[in-house]
Amino acid sequence: MATYLEVRGLCKSYGEGEARVQVLRGIDVSLKKGEVCVLLGPSGSGKSTFLNIVGGLEPADEGSIRVGDAVITDLSANDLVEYRRAQLGFVFQFYNLVPDLTVTENIEVCQCLSANPLPMDDLLHSLGLWEHRRKFPHEISGGQQQRCAIGRALVKNPGLLLCDEPTGALDYHTSKEILELMEQVNREYGCTIVIVTHNDAIKGMAHRILRLRDGQLVGDDVNPHVLPARELTW
Amino acid sequence: MASPLRKRLPRELRNNLGKYLGMFLLLALAVAFTSGFLVAASSIQLIGEGMRADYNTEDGHFATTFKADDDSIEAVEALGCTVVEQFYIDAPMTFDGATDGTQARVFPNRGERNQAIYCNGRAPESDGEIALDRVFCQNNGLEIGDAVQLAGREMRLVGIMTLADYTCLFQNNSSFIFNSLSFTTAQVTQDAYDAVDQGSVIYSYAFFLNDRSMPLTERTDFEEDMMETLADNGEVITDLVDYESNQAITYAMDDTEGDQMMWQILLAMLIVIMAFVFVVLTDATIEAESAVIGTLLASGWRKRELVTHYMTLPVLVGVSGAVAGNVIGYTLLVLPMQGLYYNSYGFPPYHTTFNLGVLVSTTIVPLVLLVAITFIGLLRRMRATPLQFLRREITHRSKRSGLQLPERLRFTTRFRLRVFVRNLSHFATLFFGIMFGSLLLLFGLAMMPLMTHFAEESAKGVPAEHLYALKAPVEIDVTEDERAAYAAAEELVLTENLTDIDPSHLLSLYLQASRVDEDENAANTLENSPEAIAQAEKFGMATLQTPRRFGDLSEEITVYGIQPGSRYWTDVPVRDGHACLGLGVQQKCAIVLGEPREFADKYTGDVYEIVFDETVGNTTTMNIYLTLDDFNRLFGNDDDYFSGYASDMPLALNSRYVATEITPDQMLGVAAQLQDSMGTIAQSLLYAVVPLFLILIYLLTKTVIDRSARSISYMKVFGYHDREISRLYIRSITVTVLASLVLCLPIIVGALDLIVQVMMSKYAGNLEIWIAPQTYVIEVLVGAVTYAVVAALHMRRIRSVPLALAMKVQE
Structure with a gap:
């Protein structure tokens, strides 16, 4: 398979002078189309920053990132919007659903951005949200809200799905359901998925396991024995 | 595909009904009151300005001791004007419920000049019929068909009218006050007029210049020439009043014009307040929606699409408010506002005239302001990156929240201080909002006492x-001889036909009058x-x-x-x-x-x-x-x-x-008139500002309490009782509101002083701001009660939020 995400020499720091903190120190990563990648590391290791830069949410200080054919580190602010619109799906720890839109409508929020979106009904069935499609976020559980957030990210049929602690706010069973859903999404839609997590157990379902510590990539392993998500335990 | 966010709009409206209803009411009421008044006042002004042309109002009038000779009138007309007889008699009039000493200024039916404008009924056609001034009839409850006794003669009221040269019932132009209760103008047939005692006829002549646009200085010269001409023709002039100096013609118009200034100032204040509220609401919306905006931006939504979305509701609410305000203003408020003037002044029948200037100032400007402020506010906030939205970093956090507080302070005190420090920017907003609201309220509350104070001070000034x-x-310090000489000279001048005087007495008069020294001042007779x-x-x-x-x-x-x-x-x-x-x-x-x-x-x-x-x-x-x-x-x-x-x-x-x-009493009379003419406006102003003040305080306190809602919910989760939460949290807000209400007073008084000075730039006289002590108390009380009601309502809503929900919605 061809390389879909290529990161070269990525550096990022915050602050100035003595307060300057080097968050990323020359990261090099390549991911193939359709790979599930888990990015592990302790708090402050630079996981979220890496995700944000790949997602075009903040600029890199140095280095380059290529997603598909686009070198996003060269893109203007407007082009970055188009990049996110066309190629990216985001899943956050706290869902960030629009509180006064129903489940379906929350997904429609991103469906309308795509020229070739996934069929809504199929997606709702896949997400297990069909019965809840007319409910508002406050009427469903945290797991269902996260399913909805995943649906919102997927509906555009993005090439790259970036998940920042997607199970961080969920209990064990709900977390496993969400991970199974991601596995299913990857299988059905073939998108590349990057999951940032504290949870070491999630690495079992990934094709690639990246480990960050103090802004440096300290591990980049191919998982020879990918486990189904339902078999993960922690 | 249409934006799915569109579906949020009705729900957002329903979920934030208080905010949007407040915004709607603020705009609708502000537009309704200001447009209602200003449209009525500008329509009246147009009617008044049109009277000179529409009803041939005079350019001035003069009176002579006797009926002027035709030659005299022709000589005056030769100067460049038309002179029309406008003789009248001030005759006693009685009717059921009449004030003692009521007088009617009786004119024979008038023609095309200084027309009588009939509001009801018709001109008298028979000798037993009379038409009276509309305002006088209104004040005395007279209606068509009622009987009145004019100089002892029974007359039937057949017409209710206004004379073009008596829009305000001043019996004498030198009077300080008009009198629409015991003085009226009246029209009767020529025969009925002749039947009234002719001994007291005033030989008044209205003149109409050939060049009606002649400026005042030229008119003054013209009038001097006119007086000289009349004197040269042997006429003795007892009165000469230019159109612009005639209070009966100009007072009502001056009052109408002056009052508009007060409302325009209110409008300007309202526009500033609305701008402030729009800024606060826009900021609060963006802050509350921060995570959603961040997610949408991260998902690929463009900033302009989000700006459009967040603009939609304020603009829709704003436009609805402005439309509703205009509808209310034009339909419900124009007539009561018009009544404020028509109850005092005799303008012709009222009709509303659309005024583009009023529409622009009362509607377009606030709307443009709403759109512009919301747009600029959104654009400014949208400069933040998606990440900043996601991390809720769109508000500048200062180091205040990290302030070290002495540990010897009790926990509750420290907590309250932290709440205060953390919310300092919000409290500053609240302070300014309360200041604007209080300015509005004090403006309405202070006007009437200010008028009274002004009157009392003016009376002291005599x-x-x-x-x-x-x-x-x-000269009053004269000898008896000097007095007799002047009395003789005056009798000679004032006697129409000297042949009626006994020759020996006439001779005596001539002899006495010959002692008058023309180089000295006249002697009092x-x-x-x-x-x-x-x-x-x-x-x-x-x-x-x-x-x-x-x-x-x-x-x-x-x-x-x-x-x-x-x-x-x-x-x-x-x-x-x-x-x-x-x-x-x-x-x-x-x-x-x-x-x-x-x-x-x-x-x-x-x-x-x-x-x-x-x-x-x-x-x-x-x-x-x-x-x-x-x-x-x-x-x-x-x-x-x-x-x-x-x-x-x-x-x-x-x-x-x-x-x-x-006399000092007259000055108090002027005060009463001032209170009457400005007081009704000040009263109507108060009706406008009280609800606006309530809405403003509601919107601002709600915004601050809303911002604290999540923290309050967490406190509940931690096990705090409502009264403890109230002590820790709401009390800080309460103290801020009460302190703001009191502390902003010196600033408001300074601002009001400036506003009054600007307002008085259109009025004669000087008025320094003076606020009665009880006005301050009322103002603070109204503010405190409003806040108490708003806080209680909002706390009830917060208390009703299930704890599970407080836990679930964590973003």
């Missing part, structure tokens, strides 16, 4: 029990006691103009020439070469002591320069003072010239010489 302004100098003469003091009085500090209008200033060491103007230390300036004039016209200031005579165009040495009086003193000698030198008068008497005792003066008499 230095004597009687101030007689004279048309020409008349009436006798006064030596005590009265001894305490009376001569003064000179003239009216000049000088530009006001604000605006492009000029203030009319009374220049007094008084005696050094005057017994009446005790606090005015004039001496030759030492001029004193009333404090009110100094403030209103920004005059600097020691620097020359120009004053103009609007009738002659002459300009006088005066240098002032000190200020005197209070802020209502709109006079300047010179010695009588300096006064006469300034105006080029004879050394013995004077134009008034100040006296604590009533003086018997020949009425032909008296222009007007001013």
Whole structure:
């Protein structure tokens, strides 16, 4: 398979002078189309920053990132919007659903951005949200809200799905359901998925396991024995 | 595909009904009240301005002691005008419920000039019929068909009308107050007019210039020529009033125009307040929606798409509010507002005229402001990156929240302090909002007491029990012979047909009159006691103009020439070469002591320069003072010239010489009239500002409490009781609100002072802000009660939020 995400020499720091903190120190990563990648590391290791830069949410200080054919580190602010619109799906720890839109409508929020979106009904069935499609976020559980957030990210049929602690706010069973859903999404839609997590157990379902510590990539392993998500335990 | 966010709009509206309803009501009420009043006032002004052309209102009138000869009238008309007889008789009138001493100014049915404008009924056609002034009828409950007795004759009311030259019922132009309760104009047939006692006919003539656009200075010259012509033709003129000086014609219009200023100031205040509210609401919305905006931006939504989305509801609500405001203003409020004037003044039948200027100022400007402020606010906030939205970093966090507090303070105190410090920017917003709201409320509450105070101060400003302004100098300290000589001369002048006088008496008159010294001032023909003469003091009085500090209008200033060491103007230390300036004039016209200031005579165009040495009086003193000698030198008068008497005792003066008499009671009467004319406007203003104040306080306190809602929910989760939460959290807000209500008062008073000064730039006189102590108390109480109600409502809503929900919604 061809390389879909290529990161070269990525550096990022915050602050100035003595307060300057080097968050990323020359990261090099390549991911193939359709790979599930888990990015592990302790708090402050630079996981979220890496995700944000790949997602075009903040600029890199140095280095380059290529997603598909686009070198996003060269893109203007407007082009970055188009990049996110066309190629990216985001899943956050706290869902960030629009509180006064129903489940379906929350997904429609991103469906309308795509020229070739996934069929809504199929997606709702896949997400297990069909019965809840007319409910508002406050009427469903945290797991269902996260399913909805995943649906919102997927509906555009993005090439790259970036998940920042997607199970961080969920209990064990709900977390496993969400991970199974991601596995299913990857299988059905073939998108590349990057999951940032504290949870070491999630690495079992990934094709690639990246480990960050103090802004440096300290591990980049191919998982020879990918486990189904339902078999993960922690 | 249409934006799915569109579906949020009705839900957002429902979920934030308080906010949007408040915004809607704020706009709708502001637009309704201001457009209702300003449309009514501008329509009335148009009607008033059109009267001169539509109803042929005179350019002026004069009166002669007897009916003027045709030759005299022709000579006057040859100067460039048309003269029309406008004879009248002031006759007693009674009817059921009439005030004692009611008088009707009776005219025979008029023609095309100075037309009678019928509001109800018709012109009298038979001798037993009469038409009366509309406002008088309204004040006395008279209706068509009612019976009145005019000079003892039974008449039936067949018409209710307004005379074009009597929109305001001033019986005499020199009167300080109009009287629409016991004085009316009346029209009857010529025969009915002739049947009224003709002994008291006033031979008044209205004149209509060929060039009706002639400016005042030229008109003044024309009128002087007219007087000379009449005098040359042997006529004795008893009255000459130019259109612009005729209070019966101009007072109502001046009042209408002046009141618009008050409402325009209110409108300006409302626009500033609305702008402030829009800024606060836009910021609050974006802050509350931060995570959603961040997610949408991260998902690929463009900023302009989000700006459009977040603009939609405020704009829709704003447009609805403006439309509703205009509908309410034009349909429900125009007539009550119009009634404020039609209850006092006799304007022709009212019809609303669309006014583009009013629409722009009351509707378009606030709407554009709403759109622009929301748009700029959104654009400014949208400069933040998606990440900043996601991390809720769109508000600048200062280091205040990390402030170290002494541990010796109790926890609750420290907690409250932290709540206060953390919310400092919100509390600052609340402070400014409360300040704006209080300014609005105090403006409405303070106007009436201010008028009363002004009146009382003005009454104090009258230095004597009687101030007689004279048309020409008349000496009261004269011998009996001198008095007899002048009485004889006057009788000769005022007798229409000298052949009616007994020849021997006529001869005696001639002999006595021949002793009149024409080089000296006239002698008073009436006798006064030596005590009265001894305490009376001569003064000179003239009216000049000088530009006001604000605006492009000029203030009319009374220049007094008084005696050094005057017994009446005790606090005015004039001496030759030492001029004193009333404090009110100094403030209103920004005059600097020691620097020359120009004053103009609007009738002659002459300009006088005066240098002032000190200020005197209070802020209502709109006079300047010179010695009588300096006064006469300034105006080029004879050394013995004077134009008034100040006296604590009533003086018997020949009425032909008296222009007007001013007493402290009259000034209180002026005050009552001022309260009547401005008071109704101030009252209506209060009706407008109270609900607006309530809405404003509601919106602001709700915004602050909303921002604290999540923290309050967490406190509940931690196990705090409602009363503990209230003690820890709501009390900080309460203290802030109460402190703001009190602390903003000095700023408000300063602002109101400036506003009143700007407002008074369209009125004559000077008015310094004065607020009754109880007004402050009422203002703070209304604010506190409003807050208490809003806080209670909102706390009830927060208390009703299930704890599970508080836990679940964590973003």
